[in-house]
Amino acid sequence: MTSDTDAPVTVPARRGRPGYDRDRVLEIAVQLFNEQGYDATSVADLAQRLGLTKSALYHHFASKEELLAVALDQALSSLEAVLDDPRAQEGPASDRLRHVIRSATDVLVAQLPSVTLLLRVRGNSPVEQSALERRRLFDHRVTRLVAEAQREGDVRTDVDAAVVARLIFGMINSVVEWYRPGGSVDGDRLGHDIMTIALDGLQSHD
Amino acid sequence: MTSDTDAPVTVPARRGRPGYDRDRVLEIAVQLFNEQGYDATSVADLAQRLGLTKSALYHHFASKEELLAVALDQALSSLEAVLDDPRAQEGPASDRLRHVIRSATDVLVAQLPSVTLLLRVRGNSPVEQSALERRRLFDHRVTRLVAEAQREGDVRTDVDAAVVARLIFGMINSVVEWYRPGGSVDGDRLGHDIMTIALDGLQSHD
Structure with a gap:
């Protein structure tokens, strides 16, 4: 590769x-x-x-499949690197969660084509199944991080950690549907916006 | 029809x-x-x-296209009915937004197959283009509601209303990727969870 x-x-x-x-x-x-x-x-x-x-x-x-495998590996390696970063490994879980939300959005914006391809994979071949398995492991690591932040008292406990992980990444991943580089929405800003909505909510606290 | x-x-x-x-x-x-x-x-x-x-x-x-048209119309009509409901028309905008987030999630859970089909439409035919146009109008109405809640001081103004509308519906729509009736996650609960995360955020306020 x-x-x-x-x-x-x-x-x-x-x-x-x-x-x-x-x-x-x-x-x-x-x-x-x-x-x-x-x-x-x-x-x-x-x-x-x-x-x-x-x-x-x-x-x-x-082969065509090698092109797919390399593209999916690029997207997955970049996402996995977000979780392997020291900022996702050390410190309070809620700070680590902020880092993961923000940096995963940055990966998506920077690597929009390969992440788009990854999100459309349905498991139609061994290459696709292996990509789905890596996505599942990624989701489990995010779920564990949410659960840790719940135990530390910084994240609400009235919503299941796995549901939270899916919904937050649902929000992040939905960006591939409409974000276009050079369009009216600033890609650098998106990670901040998603992190803010996810952690602090839309409600004004003025 | x-x-x-x-x-x-x-x-x-x-x-x-x-x-x-x-x-x-x-x-x-x-x-x-x-x-x-x-x-x-x-x-x-x-x-x-x-x-x-x-x-x-x-x-x-x-025709096959008539099947598509009828299915897409069912999904779109149900989503539009959420915005036409008096609870989305009267009262403070932030309450109306809560209703829309919760009820749109309920529609998605209740009509998972036709909403899934709707979300995969890419505009490959006049029927699909017309469905995309109705989705755009729906998004605009949600954006206007978010902007109204911002003007009323109940929703944070540091994130663009159109971006908020897209991210919140990104979270709602992502449910089609993993929610299955009868699975471990309660469909009745999902609307509540999404509304809570979107409005109040994950952060514990204890």
């Missing part, structure tokens, strides 16, 4: 057309998967969109 | 097989659309699932 862009610059590109490295092929593939659905996208569709022959495409990725 | 079940009971059923009225055909069709996607579902698939011939199916609905 290493990128061809990691190669020393003195080595001439041997693969694909000039202008296409592995990252760029992946980016365009994810865009196409999101537009017309992964299952409905053929390798021929991908090659056409890229302006490459199928065999040139196969130099970059062994 | 009236239902055959509205017909007087003295009139013998002339259409379809015994046991299938128009509502039941619609229910099974929506289930199949949600399972395998509307575009990927053929009339032959529907007939097979129903155990009907295509022509028997056409006695109930003129």
Whole structure:
């Protein structure tokens, strides 16, 4: 899963057309998967969109499924890194929860295409099932964090921790439905807004 | 769009097989659309699932698109009724917002299949575009309600009203991804939980 862009610059590109490295092929593939659905996208569709022959495409990725696996791994690794960050590991659970809500939203905004793809996965293949399993583990870790904040007395206990985790990530994930980079809503601001609504609620406390 | 079940009971059923009225055909069709996607579902698939011939199916609905139109209209009409209710029309805006959040969640829980179908619509046909337009009008009405509650001083003004409306409905709509009737989470309780988190936040105020 290493990128061809990691190669020393003195080595001439041997693969694909000039202008296409592995990252760029992946980016365009994810865009196409999101537009017309992964299952409905053929390798021929991908090659056409890229302006490459199928065999040139196969130099970059062994299969359509490898493109999916790499894209899903990028999204999941970035989300998992949020939970592995020291700010999600140390200190009061409610502060850690704030960090997770805010940083997960930042990941979603920064990696909108691959997270969009991840959120549409339904488990139709081993690659998709493995991604769903990693999502489940992520959800369990967030649920444990909510439960810890409840035990520490900082989060209300009249709502089940697993329901809270699902609803908060429901709010975060819904951003893929409408947020567009460069649109009227500032992506940097979204993490703050979601964290504020989730923790403090809409109600004015003036 | 009236239902055959509205017909007087003295009139013998002339259409379809015994046991299938128009509502039941619609229910099974929506289930199949949600399972395998509307575009990927053929009339032959529907007939097979129903155990009907295509022509028997056409006695109930003129086309696959009519099934989609009727299902989307049911979901949208129920959601619009929430905003048309006197509890969403009279009194302080923050109380009306509470009613809308709670009742919209109840609609989603009660009509999970048709709302799930609605939320997956991407605008691939005039029927889908018209459903998206009704969703946009619904969102605008919710945004106006949030803005009114902000003007009345009951909802925080440091988050844009349109962003609030999207995030709150993002949380509500995310329920289709995991809520299942008869599962471990009580559907009657969900509307309360979402309303509580949205308005009061997770933070304990003890």
